[in-house]
Each structure stands twice: as structure tokens, then as C-alpha cells.
Amino acid sequence: MIRLLPFILIPVIIVSGLGYWRYLAGKQNLIAPKQTGSQVDQAPIEVPKTLPAVSTAEPVPQVNNLKSPSPQVSISSSDDSKIKDLESTIIDLKTRIAVLEKPTVSSPVAKSPLYIPLGASGGPWLYADWTSLNEYQVSINPDNYTDYVSMQLEANFRLVGAPGTGYARLYNLTDKSAVASEISTTSTSFGVLTSSAFKLASGQKLYTIQVKSTSSQDLYIQSVRIKVNF
Template sequence: MIRFLPFILVIFLVLGGLGYWRFFASKPSLPSPGSDYSTDQIQFPVTGADATLEEKVEILEEIAKKLVAQKATTTDLDSINTSIAELKTKVSALETASPTTTTTTSTQTSTSKSSVYIPLGSGGGPWGNQDWYSTPEYQIALDPANYPGYSGMVLEVTFRLAESAGTGSVRLYNTTDSSATSSQLDTTSSEFVLKNSASFKLPTGSKTYKLQIKSTDGKNLFIQSARIKVNF
């Protein structure tokens, strides 16, 4: 029996070596450095040859759980990074897009009031006065309050001299205040010509106004018509 003991020991050693080799040959290989898993983050415990099969199975299960957890974390980070990139793209598009400004132009139609004409009379003469003479034929009472918002008045007179000698003049005179308005008109023509004065304004209140005439050489002067134009 003792003679066979070395042979039996050799057989057990061979069988143990084969079992040890088969166990480590069937152990799952670790991920390569270029894969999605990092060997720096997962520590693989070193087991001895005398570890039981149950202990080795528990170790493998723990390693598998860590790998699954790491894979899930990596996937979540990839999803978050993708969402952030998309959000940055949208924000950049909004910043670079030029805003559209809609300008609404409201057109207001202003209705200008038509001019008003105040007749002073027609016909008259001849007058040959060399100084200003107030004609009783051309007289009117005016109050600018009756024309609210007016911008000015213009004296329009059609008149002539009997002959082309000297200068004939006409103006509107305020007999109430004894003052002349800035409305003097002059002519040297022997034919009727319509003359328009510069724009003027009347003092407040109701006043009496008359046409005054004069002729520098005493030549006769004739008036065909006269009126006041009120502009707004």
C-alpha cells in the first residue's frame, strides 16, 4: 500500500492542477482599456486558490453589479450631455436670430378748414386825396373771436388809377383804435389789377374798420371790389 502512495499523490496533484487551470481559464475576461468600462473605477479582488466556489460566485456577482451600475451611469451622462448640447444650439439660434420689429404707422388725416371771405363792398371813386382818406363806402365791424383758429387775414382789392402817374395806395384802417393794419397795397396801373396784401392779424375785440386810400400825385383812384380773406 505504501508503494502506491506516491502514485496516488501524483494523480491528486495532476487532478488539482487541472481543476485550478480550468477554473481560471473559464473566468470572464476584463474589459479592454478602450472599452466603455474603466478598470480604474472597479477594483477586482484577488482570490486565493483555496477560495470556495460559493465565494468565487459571490465575487463575480458583485463585479457584475458594479459593471451594470457603471454602464447605467455612463448612459445617463451621455443623455444629459446630449440634452445640454441641443439646448445650447437652440439658445445660440435664438441669440443670432434678428428680431422682427413690426412698426405700425398710423396715418392721421387732418382736415384743413377752408378760407373764409369777408366782402367789404364794390365800386366807388374817384378819390384824388394825396393824404390817407377813410372811405365811408367801405366800412365793417370785425371781431377775430368769430374766426377761432385763424392763422391770418389778407386784404384783397381790385383798383386802378385814372392815369399812369404817381402811385395809388389802399389799406385797412382800425378807426376804433386809430391804427392801421399791415395791409397796404400799391399800384401804378391805369387798369384794374387785383392786389393781395401780406398776412396780418387783428387785435382782440370787436373793432370798426374802413378802407383808406391816397394818390401821391392827386390822380383819381377807383376801386372795383374789396374783401378780406381769412386763412386757417
């Protein structure tokens, strides 16, 4: 056994030596880069005195290209027509609203005419000059007809025969003055005649009808009244 020991130890020693040698070689390789790096770090760094000019003109187009393009909205002819119709409808609605918002001015209600009767069914009369007819009288105060505009004499009368002309007018018995209300006819048939407009004197007055005819023709009166206009 002792004789075999040298043969066992010699290979072990050789293997151990080779392993130690490899260990030292690997350790030196790890240390060498660190020293090189430290030497590089210790070397002074030279800074250039002038820096290259930097232009912003070139990056601007590139930056603009990076921006997202704005969406392009395409409007068809049908959509354009609908928009125009909508705008027209809005304008029409605004016009109607403006009309509705205007204050309504109430127009005064027109009053219907009033009639003051003087008498009916009289005659025949044959007068060549103006003559008052006592059968046709009425007392009138125009102040009782507030806001009246005018009055008119209406008479339905005729002549008995032709030729000739029959006349009639309103007469103020109180003031003994004729009212500008003369009417005339040449017809032998009854017909309503209306005088021009007039206004009566203020206050309570007594009025009658005066008549006359030409060519010796009798005159008949069916009805007489005064029309009050407002």
C-alpha cells in the same frame, strides 16, 4: 421429426448468441462516453489570475461603420434660387404687415380761407393823404374765427392815368389806428393786390378802407375784401 429437431435448434441458438453479443457490445459503447464526460466534469477548472486588456478604441470605428449614414441632400441651383425668392417674398410680406399694423394718424383737415367783403365799385377818389372811405366799412370780431392763422387785405383797384401811384390800407375806426396792410399799384388796369399777413385786435371793431394817390391821379376801386387764413 424428432431427428430433425437438433438441426433446427443449433442454427437458432447460434443466431441468438450472435445477437446477444452485438447487444452487449453496443451497450458498452454507450456507457463509455458518459463516464468520460463525468471525468471531465470532475476535473478542476483553472481561472487565469489576469485577464487580457480590452480596448474600446478598435470597436468604435467598426460600430460607426455599422451606423446608417446620414442622407446627403443635394440642392440644385434652381432650388436655391426658389428658396431665395421665397425668403424675399416673406420679408416683403412682413414689411407690409408691419406697415398695416402701425396706427394711422389722422392729419388735420386744412380749412379753406374765408372772405369778409368790405364793398365794391367805387370812385374816383383823389386824395394826396390817407382818407377813410365810408362806403367800405365792416364790423369784425376776430375771436369769432377760431384757430385762424392770419388775415390779408385784397383789393382790386387802379389809377385813371399815369404816372402816379395809388395806395390802399385797412383802418381800425374804433381804435383809430392803421392796420399793417398797405398795398399799392401804378397800373391803369384793374388788378387784385394782396397785402402781407396780419392779425386784428381782439374784440368787436369797426374797420374801413383808406386810400391815397400821387401825381394828382384819380383812383378807382372795383372790390375790397379781407381774407381769413386757417
